[in-house]
Amino acid sequence: MSEFAAETRAVDSACWQALRRHAERLGSVPLRALLAEGDVRVERLHCAAGPWHADFSKQRIDESSLAALLALARAAGIEGRRDQLFAGERVNVTEDRAALHVALRGSADPGIQVEGVDVADDIAGSFAKLGEFVEAVRAGRITGYSGRPLRHIVNLGIGGSDLGPRMAVRALRAHSLPELRLHFVANLDGADLASTLAHCPAAETLVIVASKTFTTQETLANARSVRAWLEQAVTAAGLPAGVATNQFASVTANLDRAREFGIPDACIFPFRDWVGGRYSLWSSVGLPLALAIGMNGFAQLLAGAAAIDHHFRSAPLEANLPVWLALIDIWNLDFLGAESHAMLPYSDSLALLPAYLQQLEMESNGKSVRADGTPVGCPTAPVIWGEAGTVGQHSFYQLLHQGGRLIPCDFIAFAEADFDLPGHHDALLAHCLAQSAALALGKTLAEATSELSAAGHDPATVARLAPHKVFPGNQPSTTLIAHRLTAESLGALIALHEHKVFVQAAIWGLNPFDQWGVEYGKVLAARLLPQVAAGRTDPIEDASTRAAIAIIAALRARRRS
């Protein structure tokens, strides 16, 4: 239980009041002035962990406000909470579970048992089974009903059973086995599955049903449809039903349900309920990634995360990168008033990182009730959004530069390209660095005026255009740089954000490992399904829903007439 949850809320602490005073003091200090301190500032606001270097000098902080933030982290008992996490304590207090994703990369304390099961042994057994299967598929030793190797992998999953593997497979595409085609289907909308299967030869397709609970409506609907598709193909090939059972695999914590679905035990790759869905990439949920990059590559992903685990456990708070990432976000959100956070990876291979971090951050900390049931009393997780650079520069950077909103940005870049075409990577890096500088420094009216004059415009034109060329600046950002995008640097990057989220939750007093907020909509949808199907508006209480069902029914009636 967080110290605040037991004693005082963060918002009621002396640390919080001190930070309010720092925000009042710094609120009107432009980043230009802070950056005028030059190299000394950059050096003092640099933090590194594993392969990652982070520059916080373009954040609207100074040494005393940073010290106050660190005091807040200390007062929240971060070190103690961290030790509870790594010791396998039941930190997921509302579901009475441990959260042992760190064990999946060998970082948990030794000897942890959960309900009589030795965690390390259990994980080793799961990975041994997974490894055999992965290498057999990659070597073409596992064939489909026509005897041909399985070369199309279709992962059916959603949320944590999709976003992590999907993001990582794209991120590491430079390291993937070229003859394997990885496909990801998440949506209940049949368009997702149908458009995917159109490109998959049934005889060469391996279907992975990825679901921790094996009860998620979207995934089960897709699994049933794929099963029908596969059976239809087997029949059309004149073969008896059931010859394609080894073309189904499952990663799940609910083995009984997977068996009931008809998946053979040899193709069920279990993980435990002490692995949260959005923290499960490191488990058998990572099967698609392991198929793409091999078990050695997967081991490098785990090693990258383990290096950050070690850093998080051993670095003093003053030099602890996940702690800094967490505190800077809290500073921008709770003291400077930001409401969203833009993730801007200058790496096309990391284009799905913002979507992955949306679930990790917003499903973990998008809460307003603390672990002990009392209100948090302050804004918590930001709205996470973003796009790979330079693509985003041609859509929303106008708002970032001149929209007048405070939107902290994280720039992520690599010194070397993962696909090295001449004349591309240096320009990509130049854009990344230029955008963070322009956002921070801005351009004054005087500067815009003199630029226009120097370009030869007449005074009337200068006066007319200059206001449109002013950039307020002062938009804070952090820049994260690593040498290359590899399985190791990706694993480290993800672990940095897992621990950032954990630190924020500890300070806000939240439980980052449950997600009660996703249940209500599901219950309402189950109630509405028969009405939507029948076009009936009774007995729906709210007029808006009734009207929508009536419109849908009327439009469908047109189709039949």
Ligand code: F6P
């Ligand atoms: O979004 C709610 C959620 O429970 C996520 O936490 C989870 O990752 C996702 O649905 C899928 O759940 P499952 O892996 O059990 O299908």
